[in-house]
Amino acid sequence: MKQGRGQKTFLESIMEGDRMKISASEIMKCRKQALIFEISVERGWDSYKFIRRWMNSEVRSCLDHEDPAFSSQSRYYLLEVFEEDNRMESGETYDIDMMHWIGYLYSYWHYAHEVTSKEILAMITPEDILKNYDVLHTQSNKYTLDWIYERVNRIYRQESNNLIR
Structure with missing residues (x-):
């Protein structure tokens, strides 16, 4: 990611636009996705593969873009559509x-920082987040996202320093 003098990095621009307060309807959508992730466990699907396929799926992309045909649907319907393209x-x-x-x-x-699911996965792996589940799940979402961005920025700076050498 090339950056000119005075230009903000992708992560800096996200943090500057940080809304952190989300609406009640967005909270309901967060809960819906949480329940979809639970259902994947109940169905015995490989969690590693499910997370990646779901976050990169057309269904999730439609949710990211507030497609009303998807946003208003039940979690079971969304999973049914997801399964049409993804054999789990x-x-x-x-x-x-x-x-x-x-x-x-x-x-x-996604709602607090207005980034897509694909961008989220590109920043940090679910495994890197879940390694720290015991500490992070007891913290606020703001703290957790600050923690993630701090690590991502550290990795970005290390990679930039290695390119300069």
């Missing part, structure tokens, strides 16, 4: 509480 296999599942939390966090992140 059984596999190792994460703890249902972890999946609920990260599903909610990802959706909250």
Whole structure:
């Protein structure tokens, strides 16, 4: 990511536009995604694959862009449409509480910072977040997102320094 003098990085521009207060309808959408992530565990789907496929799916993209045909649908309908394009296999599942939390966090992140699901996955892996679940899930969403951005910025600075050398 090339940056000219005086230009903000992608992450700086996100933080500057940080809304952090989301509407009641957006909170309901966060809860819906959290429950979708729970259902994936109940169905025995491989959590690692599910998170990546869901976050990169057309369904999630439609939700990111507030497509009314998707935003108003039940979680079961959204999963049905998702399954039409994504054959999910059984596999190792994460703890249902972890999946609920990260599903909610990802959706909250989208609404609070206006970034797409694909951009979220490009910044930090779910595994890197979930390694710190024990501490992060007890914190506010703002604290958790600040923690994530701090790590992402540190990685970005290290990569930039390595390119300069």
